[in-house]
Amino acid sequence: TDSYDYGRYHPINEIYDFQDMLVAENPNMVSKIVIGQSYEGRPLNVLKFSTGGTNRPAIWIDTGIHSREWVTQASGQWFAKKIVTDYGRDPTLTAILNKMDIFLEIVTNPDGYYYTHNNNRMWRKTRKPNPGSNCVGVDPNRNWDAGFGGPGASGRPCSETYHGPRANSESEVKSIVDFVKSHGNFKAFISIHSYSQMLLYPYGYTRTPVKDQAELHSLAKKAITDLASLYGTRYRYGSIISTIYQASGGTIDWTYNQGIKYSYTFELRDTGRYGFILPPSQIIPTAQETWLALMAIMDHTYKNPY
C-alpha cells in the first residue's frame, strides 16, 4: 500500500483490494470485519485497528454513506494508511491505540458507490427498489431510528432525502446498528460527508440541545481550528439543526442516543466551485486537514473516558 495512489479516485474493486493489502501488511494491527451485506450483496467491510485487549473502548469513523461524495471514501483510504504509518511514530496516536480501538468503514454504501462509477455519477442513496415506485433507493442518512420519519426527511421514494419504509430498512444502516449494539463500547462516532465544510454534532431532528452541548461545541471549535491550521480551510460548526437544517433519522442522532457522547458529522470540502466533483488534486490536502480534526476528537475521547 506504499505505492497505492491516494491522490486519485478508485473504483470499488480497487478499494476492496487496498483493504486486503493493508490487512496483509499489518497482521498485528489491522483486521477486516464484514458487518453485513449491501442490498446487492456487496460486503460491508470495516477495518479494525487494534493493538490488543478485548472489546476496548472504541472510535468509529465512516465515509461514503452518500455514495457520490467521492472525496470522503478517498480520504478514508488515506486515513487507513495514516493510522498504520503513524502508530509508533506519533505519540498522540500511539497513546490512543494503546488503549482504544479504531473502526473504519470506508465504503459505507457500496451499491451506490459502484453505481456512481458505472451508471450515474450523481447517485447518493442506496440501491434497493421501493415497492410501488419507479424510484430506487433510500437516503441512508435519514433511515436511522432517531426522530425517524419526522420533518427533515421525505416520504417520497423519488426524493433524494427519502427516509425509507421504516427505520433501519436499509441493510447498510442495520448492519452498523447491530454492530454498534453488539460491540457496546464505542465512545466516539464520526460520520464523514461532503461538501460545505462544516463540523456538526446532534441533534438534527429536534431543537432540544443535547445534554453535552457545551463540551461538544468546544471540542468542535478545537477540531476545526486544528483543521484550518494546515491550509486555512474554514469550517462552520454547531448542532445539525442550528447550523444547517432540520434532518430526521440521521446517523449521529441515533449514535448519541445510544450513549456515544462524541458523535460528529463532517462535511468536507468544498465551498463552492466543484461541489461533489472535487478534483483529485484536492484529495490528499482534504484528508490531511481532516485528519488534524479527527485527531483532536480522538485525543479528547481518549483523555476523557466515560
Add this chain to the structure above:
Amino acid sequence: KETFEGHQVLRIVPKDDVQLSLIKDLEDMIEFELDFWRGVTDAVTPVDIRVPFHSLQTVKIYLETQGIEYSTMIEDLQTMLDDEQEEMESAARVTQPRN
C-alpha cells in the same frame, strides 16, 4: 451511463426568509427534477442546485422574476465529469504498470 449535458449547478444566495421559502417551493416542483446539492438552510447561506437542461430556462425565469440572485457554479456538468473520468483513466494507466 447517465450523462448530464447542459446540466448546470446554480448557486443561490437567499436574501431573506421570503426568498428562502420561494426557494423551498422549488423543492416541491418535482417536474423540474432539481437536485439540491446544498439544501435550504438560512438566509445568507448559499443553496446549490443541479438543474437539468430541460428545466434551466424555467428555473432561471422563476428566480429572476422573484428577484432572487443566483450565479452559475458549474456551466456544464458533463464537461466536468468528462474531465474527472479522463483524470481517473490517465492516473490508472500511470499507476497500473507500477503495481
